[in-house]
Amino acid sequence: MVTVDLNKLPNAEKIEKESRFLRAARREPVDAVPVWLMRQAGRYMAEYRELRKTYDILDIIKTPELAREVTMQPINAFDLDAAIIFADILPPLEGMGLQLEFVKGEGPVIHNPVRTASDVEKLVVPPAEEALWFTLDAIKLTREALDEREVPLIGFSGAPFTLASYAVEGGSSKNKVNLKSMMYSDKDAWHKLMSKLAQIAGDYLLAQAKAGAQCLQLFDSWVGELNPVDYRQYVQPYSKQALDIAKDAGVPLIHFGTNTNGMLTDIRDAGGDVIGVDWRIEIDKATEILGDNVAVQGNLDPVALHAPWNELEVRAKDVLDRMNGRDGFIFNLGHGILPTTPVENVKKLVDFVHEYSSK
């Protein structure tokens, strides 16, 4: 158990008040557009690949000192406006009784997927402090490390639907037939499962804020596989439940999904101070649909980071021009950064966002 007195961190109040990232999330004016990148700590960085020679993903996530080290790698390398704790959306499922493994070349596998009402019944809902103490400790340690850099820290959780997708499918899945079949044919099991996952996600987010996270992001990466009518009936209440629990923390909440451009208002209505937008829509158009009461985050195509700088610049500029000086905008990718991304483009992009938007 790590003990860090967050109240004694010298820059805590200053960060809270002055961080571009937190200000933008609250729709306050900023001197330059803040930028961070989903999965900014990861395989595209040599420092991370080096560490992975010794440790596997779960080792790093479950060892607070290692999680802090990896979280800091992109902060040390680039002028990012926020750090995000190095973790994964799946460990909360382990605490519920599911056997998780990251299989090389295949991705995450759940060895005992949830398929029946009785499987749902068996899932336990432990407090985050018990099941996910390692990430909470990692947050405390990282807050300490970030304080002198005056960079705020983001905590996160998978959203109930995205967690359910892994829990029921047993891994990544293109069409999500098992998942949707449970939703269609066993409503009782579905609602119990989603209710448990909402509790897990909300509690985990809240615990991360208590541990020191200054902003929280709910990742609903796969929600865009639903039609909006099913979303509103079977999913939105649970995303709302998770976000409502997290709201008690009093920190800004980011609500992120992909392939959601036909249901942006439904995503917004589930909650969140900031809505994540993917690259499949012009960000000004998405902002118009979302309205004035939320901030937006996005929306560069992650693949654009593979372009020669002049082409990447054109695309970054396009995003910035579309949001031209609007308060409540956080520059990010539309989804996680890819392992094949050239590091030098990340550096140039981060600097460009600041320079261009502070003119």
Next chain:
Amino acid sequence: MVTVDLNKLPNAEKIEKESRFLRAARREPVDAVPVWLMRQAGRYMAEYRELRKTYDILDIIKTPELAREVTMQPINAFDLDAAIIFADILPPLEGMGLQLEFVKGEGPVIHNPVRTASDVEKLVVPPAEEALWFTLDAIKLTREALDEREVPLIGFSGAPFTLASYAVEGGSSKNKVNLKSMMYSDKDAWHKLMSKLAQIAGDYLLAQAKAGAQCLQLFDSWVGELNPVDYRQYVQPYSKQALDIAKDAGVPLIHFGTNTNGMLTDIRDAGGDVIGVDWRIEIDKATEILGDNVAVQGNLDPVALHAPWNELEVRAKDVLDRMNGRDGFIFNLGHGILPTTPVENVKKLVDFVHEYSSK
């Protein structure tokens, strides 16, 4: 070379005038909403699986009598309002010089993918009559078989971007890094490639109409991976070129994509009398965005066919209610039917669409 005198088919004129499907595509009033299903001939049908014990996919596609047999399987089993010629979007790439193989469990593989300007240079653009004679012959034979059933036949082609995706990536690809990298970094090669593919797709569509197809669909299945700005600059002109060539046939054109809900007007502006809509948006909302000058096709979630009938019915009814009696609507799925689909649900769905909408 099959010789069928299409002008002598007794019901040709009647179909042209009275087919619900063709009428809806032209935004004329219909007695009931027409329905067909993308990939309606395929693995979910026992008849198809039986044939596949003896023949592989390319055998069937390249043997006009077998392609006709498979095309007719769903027409024999269900009360569908249109047939679609059994083919695949990839054989046109073979004619251009690419080595195509369907690898079991992996899907299509191109053994010599297009990666450089010199690879693009080498691609040939043969006339469809020479490179794709088998599908044109299959169309003639199938038109004969369909005439007495009074069912019209759809021909199709992959759109330039979707063809380019396979040609450059060498198979299915999640992030399309190679494809987009060519677009970003070698514009000259990109435009030459897309120009060749537009010519191939347009010419192929036109040839299918000449062979007897009474409607043509351009499949841009992967176009939704682009941001709209890149789409307009690098892709839309070529989709438009292909559709413009096909327009000479004088038959209705369907323009289909998925994950396009942030760029529906851009898809529409490339051309097509009917725009395909996936399930990630309410179809009335998509219709409103698309405006009054096009028909729409869609948009049931293909996974919904795995639901118990009462739940499937709710979702089919929702789509029909949203389009409540509007002319210019073709009921379909939002993407291809899945191999795991229960056949009895397909039968019930097709009948339900007719019964419910003719009330």
